[in-house]
Amino acid sequence: MVTKAPEASPQDTADRPETPLEAELRRLAGSVPDPELPVLTLEELGVLRAVHCLNPGSVEVELTPTYTGCPAVEAMSTDIERVLHERGIPDVTVRRVLAPAWTTDDITDEGRRKLREFGIAPPRAVREHQGPVTVVLGPTRTTPPTRTAADAAAATLLGAPEAGDAPLRCPHCGSTDTELLSRFSSTACKALRRCLDCREPFDHFKEL
Structure with missing residues (x-):
C-alpha cells in the first residue's frame, strides 16, 4: 500500500526559508508582463507576494491585485499558470491575497525607471508606514518644487520616488510645470x- 505524503499548507511553507525551486518559480512568475502595462513585469509592479511549493508537483502563488475587482487579475493568473506549467509544474493555484493591500509604493525602482522611459510619470511616494491612505483631490496644475535643481536631478537619476505632495515631473523633458x-x-x-x-x-500612474 502506497501512502501519499501529506500536502503542505501555505502557512507551513511561509514559516520556512524559500527553497531554490520556489525562488526559481517566483522568478518565472515574476517575469510575466502586466497585461495593462506590459512594460512592467509582475515583480516590478509589486503584486507577486510569494510562491509556495506544497509538494513536488503542486504550487500555490500569492498575488495581490492593485485594487479589489481589478480586471487584469484573471489575465495575470492565466499567464502565471502558463509559465509554471511550461516549467513542468502540473498543479498551479493562484490565490488572491488582499492583506497587506498593494500600494504604488510597492512598484520597484526598476519599474519606476521603465515607466519613465516609456513616457509615463511614475507614482510619487505615498507613505513610509502601513496605515490608512487619505484620498484627496489634488491641484490640476503643479509648480516647481522648492528644492534645488541639483537635488531634483539627483533624485531623478537614482529613481527615487518623490513625496506624494511633490510636483509631477514630465517624463519627456523633466519639467515640473504640468497640468491635469x-x-x-x-x-x-x-x-x-x-x-x-x-x-x-x-x-501619470496615480498614487494609491
Missing part, C-alpha cells in the same frame, strides 16, 4: 496630464 487634463486615462490607474514646457501629453 483628465483624472482618468487609458486605464483607471492612470491620469492624463500635459507638460506646459514641452507641451507633450503624458500618462
Whole structure:
C-alpha cells in the first residue's frame, strides 16, 4: 500500500526559508508582463507576494491585485499558470491575497525607471508606514518644487520616488510645470496630464 505524503499548507511553507525551486518559480512568475502595462513585469509592479511549493508537483502563488475587482487579475493568473506549467509544474493555484493591500509604493525602482522611459510619470511616494491612505483631490496644475535643481536631478537619476505632495515631473523633458487634463486615462490607474514646457501629453500612474 502506497501512502501519499501529506500536502503542505501555505502557512507551513511561509514559516520556512524559500527553497531554490520556489525562488526559481517566483522568478518565472515574476517575469510575466502586466497585461495593462506590459512594460512592467509582475515583480516590478509589486503584486507577486510569494510562491509556495506544497509538494513536488503542486504550487500555490500569492498575488495581490492593485485594487479589489481589478480586471487584469484573471489575465495575470492565466499567464502565471502558463509559465509554471511550461516549467513542468502540473498543479498551479493562484490565490488572491488582499492583506497587506498593494500600494504604488510597492512598484520597484526598476519599474519606476521603465515607466519613465516609456513616457509615463511614475507614482510619487505615498507613505513610509502601513496605515490608512487619505484620498484627496489634488491641484490640476503643479509648480516647481522648492528644492534645488541639483537635488531634483539627483533624485531623478537614482529613481527615487518623490513625496506624494511633490510636483509631477514630465517624463519627456523633466519639467515640473504640468497640468491635469483628465483624472482618468487609458486605464483607471492612470491620469492624463500635459507638460506646459514641452507641451507633450503624458500618462501619470496615480498614487494609491
